[in-house]
Amino acid sequence: MDESEFLQEYDPTAYEPLSVAVDLVLMTVVDGAPAALLVRRADHPHLGRWALPGGFVKPDESLDDAAHRVLATRAHMQGAWVEQLYSFGAVDRDPRMRIVSIAYFALLPAERFAAALTAAPELMLATIAVPWAGETGGPVEARGPDGAALPLAFDHADILGLAMLRLRGKLDYSAVAFALLPDLFTLRALQDVHEAILGTPLNKPAFRRRMLDRGWLEPTGKRETGASFRPAELFRHRTNV
Amino acid sequence: MDESEFLQEYDPTAYEPLSVAVDLVLMTVVDGAPAALLVRRADHPHLGRWALPGGFVKPDESLDDAAHRVLATRAHMQGAWVEQLYSFGAVDRDPRMRIVSIAYFALLPAERFAAALTAAPELMLATIAVPWAGETGGPVEARGPDGAALPLAFDHADILGLAMLRLRGKLDYSAVAFALLPDLFTLRALQDVHEAILGTPLNKPAFRRRMLDRGWLEPTGKRETGASFRPAELFRHRTNV
DNA sequence: GCAAAAGTGTTAATGCTACACCCATGT
DNA sequence: ACATGGGTGTAGCATTAACACTTTTGC
Numbered sequence: 240m241d242e243s244e245f246l247q248e249y250d251p252t253a254y255e256p257l258s259v260a261v262d263l264v265l266m267t268v269v270d271g272a273p274a275a276l277l278v279r280r281a282d283h284p285h286l287g288r289w290a291l292p293g294g295f296v297k298p299d300e301s302l303d304d305a306a307h308r309v310l311a312t313r314a315h316m317q318g319a320w321v322e323q324l325y326s327f328g329a330v331d332r333d334p335r336m337r338i339v340s341i342a343y344f345a346l347l348p349a350e351r352f353a354a355a356l357t358a359a360p361e362l363m364l365a366t367i368a369v370p371w372a373g374e375t376g377g378p379v380e381a382r383g384p385d386g387a388a389l390p391l392a393f394d395h396a397d398i399l400g401l402a403m404l405r406l407r408g409k410l411d412y413s414a415v416a417f418a419l420l421p422d423l424f425t426l427r428a429l430q431d432v433h434e435a436i437l438g439t440p441l442n443k444p445a446f447r448r449r450m451l452d453r454g455w456l457e458p459t460g461k462r463e464t465g466a467s468f469r470p471a472e473l474f475r476h477r478t479n480v
Numbered sequence: 481m482d483e484s485e486f487l488q489e490y491d492p493t494a495y496e497p498l499s500v501a502v503d504l505v506l507m508t509v510v511d512g513a514p515a516a517l518l519v520r521r522a523d524h525p526h527l528g529r530w531a532l533p534g535g536f537v538k539p540d541e542s543l544d545d546a547a548h549r550v551l552a553t554r555a556h557m558q559g560a561w562v563e564q565l566y567s568f569g570a571v572d573r574d575p576r577m578r579i580v581s582i583a584y585f586a587l588l589p590a591e592r593f594a595a596a597l598t599a600a601p602e603l604m605l606a607t608i609a610v611p612w613a614g615e616t617g618g619p620v621e622a623r624g625p626d627g628a629a630l631p632l633a634f635d636h637a638d639i640l641g642l643a644m645l646r647l648r649g650k651l652d653y654s655a656v657a658f659a660l661l662p663d664l665f666t667l668r669a670l671q672d673v674h675e676a677i678l679g680t681p682l683n684k685p686a687f688r689r690r691m692l693d694r695g696w697l698e699p700t701g702k703r704e705t706g707a708s709f710r711p712a713e714l715f716r717h718r719t720n721v
Numbered sequence: 722g723c724a725a726a727a728g729t730g731t732t733a734a735t736g737c738t739a740c741a742c743c744c745a746t747g748t
Numbered sequence: 749a750c751a752t753g754g755g756t757g758t759a760g761c762a763t764t765a766a767c768a769c770t771t772t773t774g775c
Contacts, residue, residue, distance in 0.1 A: 298578050710773045
């Protein structure tokens with residue numbers, strides 16, 4: 240029996256299939272605090288609770304494709320930095336049936352959320368409160384604009400917590416911070432993003448020099464407008480390194 | 481309709497399910513080089529090629545449970561450091577059908593492979609050759625004991641490559657190196673593991689002090705035996721920090 | 722005593738922190 | 749002129765890299 244004969248006789252149903260979904264941790268930084276996009280559940284289970292935008296993976300699309308589809312159709316956004324985070328597969332994580340969920344995070348600057356939030360009333364941009372420090376990790380809390388805690392659906396508090404931990408870890412050596420900023424940004428804005436994600440204040444001159452020495456920033460010569468004080472220089476992220 | 485009524489009427493087949501598997505990158509360090517356990521495929525597709533030990537996830541077991549089951553039944557080992565690596569979900573990664581694979585890595589000291597290798601003739605401990613440097617990543621090559629390149633099945637060269645990249649990244653700030661060593665080990669053995677994974681020589685006094693200052697090592701007062709020169713002190717990994 | 726590898730001390734370089742200060746802009 | 753935040757210089761501290769050196773064992 241050669242390979243093509245084998246494939247013709249092969250019976251895929253011999254192995255019990257599972258449902259596979261992707262969940263998107265779509266994050267940004269607003270007013271010095273990390274935030275994530277949540278969807279109010281309109282159905283059972285966990286009706287009324289807040290969930291990450293997600294969807295089932297179709298047989299003819301890759302995991303990455305599914306993540307981008309969810310970004311476009313559920314979150315009404317595009318052009319995000321998308322990166323796989325972790326896969327969650329506890330047997331009872333969904334009461335309906337067995338679902339394995341591949342969590343992705345997607346990063347965008349805060350301005351990009353405005354259109355989606357007005358277009359889709361079930362969406363909300365929730366502030367993320369991190370109750371742990373350092374490397375420990377664990378679930379986080381989501382808060383509405385009034386500061387009230389939002390009840391989260393399924394294991395999504397854990398997924399959000401892992402996303403925050405990973406974001407903190409990658410901040411120093413990867414370009415994730417730039418995905419949370421517009422094309423042109425000031426060093427102060429970059430520092431604000433770092434401080435929001437790390438949850439600690441940073442020393443201004445040290446941060447400045449570290450960023451400039453790294454060679455990832457391209458000075459544009461342009462300056463910000465509208466400030467009632469000395470306008471800061473605008474930088475761009477240099478992608479070709 | 482309340483939640484329990486909803487769940488009774490819910491039809492899981494409304495969403496097309498996929499096959500979900502785990503693949504294990506079971507690694508160690510032998511003679512100063514990284515190595516991984518491979519299985520010679522006895523069936524189509526990719527008959528005769530070398531694959532990572534893997535298996536389908538059952539409906540009543542978590543992803544982590546499946547990884548441990550594969551470790552015991554396919555690799556004939558146990559007690560490894562097991563950690564999720566990444567999920568691979570390209571549509572055509574398996575010619576039989578759509579399979580989403582959750583890759584795990586599992587780490588064990590080299591001595592622990594001997595029994596499994598004699599018990600299961602389809603297994604082989606292959607040396608991993610890393611053709612890239614630094615942060616770039618990419619597929620790696622597997623070589624048999626004679627140095628000949630082994631043809632790898634599916635996308636397993638990519639999975640192995642990602643495992644090497646992740647291992648390099650985690651070496652400095654996590655305890656993965658100790659998972660590759662027996663309970664008692666010398667500082668030289670620890671340095672050999674680091675050098676094998678990083679692929680670069682390290683400065684001896686600097687490495688020594690860095691490790692000791694970190695506080696993760698517990699001196700035992702015992703010394704290695706059988707050396708024809710000054711015996712080195714044996715250390716233990718301190719787990720309670 | 723000799724070879725081989727363990728283990729230590731000293732110095733130089735580097736990077737980071739903290740603080741003080743100057744600069745440019747709008748009101 | 750002044751308030752405000754942008755931007756820079758310098759000194760001190762801690763961490764790391766490099767080299768030379770001493771110590772301990774088996775043969």
